[in-house]
Amino acid sequence: HPKALLRAIQEDGDYLVKLSAQHIIAADQLDAETMKQLFRLAAKIESNPRRFSSPLQGKILISAFYEPSTRTRLSFESAWHRLGGDIMSITDRSTTGLAKGECLSDVAEMFNNYGDCVVLRDNNEESIYETMDSLRIPIVNAGNGLDEHPTQAMADMYAIFKWKPELVQEKPENPIRVGVIGVPNKMRTVRSLLKCMSLFPNMASEVVIIHDETSEADLFGEGQREELEKRGLKITLTEDMEEVLPTLDVIYINAISWEGDTFNRYGNKFQLSASSNLKPDAIILHPLARGEELSTDLDHTSHNWYFSQARGAVFVRMALLTCMVERAERVIDVV
Numbered sequence: 258h259p260k261a262l263l264r265a266i267q268e269d270g271d272y273l274v275k276l277s278a279q280h281i282i283a284a285d286q287l288d289a290e291t292m293k294q295l296f297r298l299a300a301k302i303e304s305n306p307r308r309f310s311s312p313l314q315g316k317i318l319i320s321a322f323y324e325p326s327t328r329t330r331l332s333f334e335s336a337w338h339r340l341g342g343d344i345m346s347i348t349d350r351s352t353t354g355l356a357k358g359e360c361l362s363d364v365a366e367m368f369n370n371y372g373d374c375v376v377l378r379d380n381n382e383e384s385i386y387e388t389m390d391s392l393r394i395p396i397v398n399a400g401n402g403l404d405e406h407p408t409q410a411m412a413d414m415y416a417i418f419k420w421k422p423e424l425v426q427e428k429p430e431n432p433i434r435v436g437v438i439g440v441p442n443k444m445r446t447v448r449s450l451l452k453c454m455s456l457f458p459n460m461a462s463e464v465v466i467i468h469d470e471t472s473e474a475d476l477f478g479e480g481q482r483e484e485l486e487k488r489g490l491k492i493t494l495t496e497d498m499e500e501v502l503p504t505l506d507v508i509y510i511n512a513i514s515w516e517g518d519t520f521n522r523y524g525n526k527f528q529l530s531a532s533s534n535l536k537p538d539a540i541i542l543h544p545l546a547r548g549e550e551l552s553t554d555l556d557h558t559s560h561n562w563y564f565s566q567a568r569g570a571v572f573v574r575m576a577l578l579t580c581m582v583e584r585a586e587r588v589i590d591v592v
């Protein structure tokens with residue numbers, strides 16, 4: 258329940274004020290304390306969403322999704338609606354001037370005129386930066402190619418901390434063992450999650466990257482693993498999922514990676530189902546959409562935290578958006 262997380266994090270409003278008018282591009286641009294305060298606000302909102310029904314009244318979100326999305330677009334739009342704001346949606350770039358060769362900076366200039374905040378998804382990694390350079394209103398990266406998906410990682414961390422609130426402490430008594438089935442160099446959700454976890458390096462005694470024939474050289478980008486380890490994340494690799502599975506507390510699985518205007522699947526041989534040899538209290542996270550790697554027979558087991566992860570994303574996004582667009586101290590005063 259979110260109230261347990263509320264009790265675990267001491268309130269400090271100073272941190273959230275820094276988010277006002279900030280662009281959110283990468284998962285590690287916030288420090289650990291700001292992230293904790295954001296989760297505290299998300300837990301407050303989740304505990305009583307009706308108290309937060311009007312902070313964005315009269316404000317307009319431009320929801321620009323040039324790549325398909327179910328959860329990210331709908332949960333951002335749900336978050337904005339729940340905060341009392343209005344939305345303009347672009348769900349297909351072919352309906353905009355981009356299809357006629359208009360440049361992103363001119364589109365961004367129009368965003369300045371028509372809205373108060375932009376959420377952008379594009380399979381092109383650079384679009385977010387080109388758009389941001391011409392914006393005078395804040396923008397959130399909702400997934401840029403293979404690069405980052407910061408608010409997905411925030412939702413992942415929020416799910417983990419709701420499951421075990423004591424993990425937010427600087428040195429938790431019982432750190433968890435996390436398994437990641439995915440390719441950190443090719444999956445933006447995995448890249449962003451590892452960055453977020455590296456802000457809380459003591460929450461996990463070990464992060465095991467479970468991979469198949471992909472060579473170690475392809476698993477991480479240049480300096481990616483070194484940077485995570487420098488921050489204190491303890492990373493190991495294995496190709497033997499069966500051996501490691503019974504030792505894991507959290508299993509993060511993802512098989513889809515958007516590349517260009519299509520997607521690839523990685524780690525096809527790794528599949529989780531209700532008959533997998535999981536610890537009885539282990540939880541499974543998946544950013545979704547799922548493929549064959551995650552059997553639906555897990556949906557009605559206690560291992561299913563992926564639906565809670567997707568649900569919690571609305572409250573994390575409500576907390577973030579309201580601090581970016583409204584003055585955070587006014588939001589905090591509501592509580």
Ligand code: CP
Nearest residue numbers: 326327328329544545
């Ligand atoms: N988790 C996620 O990014 O899902 P969508 O692609 O449906 O937005």
